Amino acid sequence: MRSLVHLLIPALFLLSCSKSNHEPTVYFTKDITPEGFMKVYKQISKNLEGKVGVKVHFGEEGNTYYVKPELFKDIVLDCQGTFIETNVLYKSPRQKTETHIALAKQHGFTYAPIDILDDKGELVIENVPGCKHFNKFYYGKNIDEYNSFLIISHFKGHGSAGFGGAIKNISMGFATPRGKLAMHRNNYPVCDRDRCTNCDSCAQQCPANAISTNPFWIDVDKCTGCGKCIDVCPNKALRYPKGDVDVQTVFCERLAEYAKAIYDRHKKMVFINVLVDISTSCDCSRNPGKPFVPNIGILASTDIVAIEKASHDLVAKAHGCADPFLEVNRVSGYRQIQYAKILGMGEMSYRLFNLDNNQETVEISE
Ligand code: SF4
Ligand code: SF4
Known part of the structure; x- marks a missing residue:
C-alpha cells in the first residue's frame, strides 16, 4: 500500500502540472552515448511517420566537431530514416552532390541512404504570413518527398549567427545555394588591420x-x-x-523566417539538440575554435523554440553569463529564438524534464 502511494503521488503531481501549464517539454540527458540518444528519442519518436528525413550536418573537411553518426545509428535505423542535406555556397566538397556524399561517407554516414535535397532543383515557397524579409524562399526540391523529419543539430557557436542549432539547421540547412545567398546578403565583415598578418587564409x-x-x-x-x-x-x-546590431539582428531574423516557411509546410518535425564540443564556430569551419564550455548533454523536444531556448540557457549557465555567444563571437544569436517565437513557431517558456533523475524544472521566459 505504502509503495502504491509513492507511485501515485508523483503521477498525480505530474498530471496536475500538465493540466494547469501549457509549456512544452524539453527532455534532457547528460548521457552523450547511443543509449542517451535512444532515451531522448523515445520521448518524441511517436511524432515520426511515413518516410522520415533525418537532417544532420555531415561535417566539413578537416572539422572534427560534427556529431558523430555512430551515436545516433540506433535511432536512425529505428525510424528507417534517410540522411538529408543540401549543397553549400562556398568552396568545399559539400558544394557538389557527388563529393558531398563522398565526404559524408568518409565521416561515417554509411548506414542509411543519403539524399542531397537540392540535387534535382528547388522548391519555392511564396508569401509566408508574418515574414518581413522575404516573399520567396528557396529549398531543396526533394524535401516534399518526406512525411516527417528528425532534426539532429549540433548546438555550438557560429561566426555570423552567434550560434547554430535547430533553427539554423532547418533554415540554412534546407535552403539551396540561392536561398543561402539571400539570407547572407549585406553582411559584410570588416577587418581590424592591427590584428591582420596578411596570411591570406581568408582569401x-x-x-x-x-x-x-x-x-x-x-x-x-x-x-x-x-x-x-x-x-x-x-x-x-x-x-x-562592431555594434552594428541591425546587421546581426537582420541575419538572425532571416534565419528564423527561412525556418518558419519550411516548418509551416512540414509541421511534422521533431528536434534533438546535441550540446557536445561547443566550439565558437560551426561545423562548416575547418578552424572552429576550441570548445569553450564542457560537454552538457542531449535535448529533445517537439517545440523548436523551446529546445533552442533550453540549449541556450544551459550553455549560458555553463559559461556563467547571460549571452555566451555574444561574449565568444561578438554576435548574439538570441534574436533567432525571440523572432521564431514572434513568428509563432513555439514557446520560449518550457518544462525541462531530466531523464537521468526524472526531475522536472519549469523555465518561464518572455
Ligand atoms: S569576403 Fe568573407 S563574407 Fe564575403 S563572401 Fe568572402 S568569405 Fe564570405
Ligand atoms: S585570415 Fe589572415 S589575411 Fe585574412 S584577415 Fe585574418 S590575418 Fe588577415
Whole structure:
C-alpha cells in the first residue's frame, strides 16, 4: 500500500502540472552515448511517420566537431530514416552532390541512404504570413518527398549567427545555394588591420573571390556575407561591424523566417539538440575554435523554440553569463529564438524534464 502511494503521488503531481501549464517539454540527458540518444528519442519518436528525413550536418573537411553518426545509428535505423542535406555556397566538397556524399561517407554516414535535397532543383515557397524579409524562399526540391523529419543539430557557436542549432539547421540547412545567398546578403565583415598578418587564409577560403590581402580589402560587390573568412581567420581580425546590431539582428531574423516557411509546410518535425564540443564556430569551419564550455548533454523536444531556448540557457549557465555567444563571437544569436517565437513557431517558456533523475524544472521566459 505504502509503495502504491509513492507511485501515485508523483503521477498525480505530474498530471496536475500538465493540466494547469501549457509549456512544452524539453527532455534532457547528460548521457552523450547511443543509449542517451535512444532515451531522448523515445520521448518524441511517436511524432515520426511515413518516410522520415533525418537532417544532420555531415561535417566539413578537416572539422572534427560534427556529431558523430555512430551515436545516433540506433535511432536512425529505428525510424528507417534517410540522411538529408543540401549543397553549400562556398568552396568545399559539400558544394557538389557527388563529393558531398563522398565526404559524408568518409565521416561515417554509411548506414542509411543519403539524399542531397537540392540535387534535382528547388522548391519555392511564396508569401509566408508574418515574414518581413522575404516573399520567396528557396529549398531543396526533394524535401516534399518526406512525411516527417528528425532534426539532429549540433548546438555550438557560429561566426555570423552567434550560434547554430535547430533553427539554423532547418533554415540554412534546407535552403539551396540561392536561398543561402539571400539570407547572407549585406553582411559584410570588416577587418581590424592591427590584428591582420596578411596570411591570406581568408582569401583562399572566400567562395566569392572577394578578398585581397595585401593590403586587406573586401570587394562588397562580390561579397555574399557568408562569414567564411571570419571563421578561418587565425587572428580574429575579421568581424561583422562592431555594434552594428541591425546587421546581426537582420541575419538572425532571416534565419528564423527561412525556418518558419519550411516548418509551416512540414509541421511534422521533431528536434534533438546535441550540446557536445561547443566550439565558437560551426561545423562548416575547418578552424572552429576550441570548445569553450564542457560537454552538457542531449535535448529533445517537439517545440523548436523551446529546445533552442533550453540549449541556450544551459550553455549560458555553463559559461556563467547571460549571452555566451555574444561574449565568444561578438554576435548574439538570441534574436533567432525571440523572432521564431514572434513568428509563432513555439514557446520560449518550457518544462525541462531530466531523464537521468526524472526531475522536472519549469523555465518561464518572455
Ligand atoms: S563574407 Fe568573407 S568569405 Fe564570405 S563572401 Fe564575403 S569576403 Fe568572402
Ligand atoms: S585570415 Fe585574418 S590575418 Fe589572415 S589575411 Fe585574412 S584577415 Fe588577415
